[in-house]
Amino acid sequence: MPDPTRRTVVCGLLAGLVAPVSLAACSSEKPAGGSSGSGGTPLAKLADVPVGSGAIVDGPSGKVLIVRPSENEVKGLDPVCPHAGVTVSKPAGGTITCPGHGSVFDAATGDRKKGPATTGLTPIPVKISGDSVVTA
Ligand code: FES
Structure with a gap:
């Protein structure tokens, strides 16, 4: 039963790594669309x-x-x-x-x-x- 455990750990690590990157990408989209990158609509x-x-x-x-x-x-x-x-x-x-x-x-x-x-x-x-x- 070592394989499922290893797979679970790898998936957990990937989810932990991917989620912050996704959140960072989402939060950086708005300033890029602004006029000077200082935020605000x-x-x-x-x-x-x-x-x-x-x-x-x-x-x-x-x-x-x-x-x-x-x-x-x-x-x-x-x-x-x-x-x-x-x-x-x-x-x-x-x-x-x-x-x-x-x-x-x-x-x-x-x-x-x-x-x-x-x-x-x-x-x-x-x-x-x-x-x-x-x-x-
Ligand atoms: S004075 Fe503005 S709604 Fe009456």
Whole structure:
């Protein structure tokens, strides 16, 4: 009965060696598909997010409002108004306005400036990676 035991040991060793390699290969696929290998899901080209305004794009878990207060600064916000769920407008003049009932939010931070919403827009982590905005 030494053969089955030896075979079992060899198979166990192979499984132990192959599984980590497979996992490593899977985890290295995503960064290779990114713009600069620093991770994150690409959301938009930076050039498509105007300074002083923003863009509403599709993210991995729903829409993302990317605001760009300055050349090298972006912030992600949930564009769904916390008052009653209407999608807010893109930033203009330093504010984000909800067309639903007129709530106003700070364009750089998403903080509430005027109700009826009682809270600000929910942050969504994003960052600049090369010429793109990606999830952080
Ligand atoms: S849904 Fe935005 S103010 Fe009411």
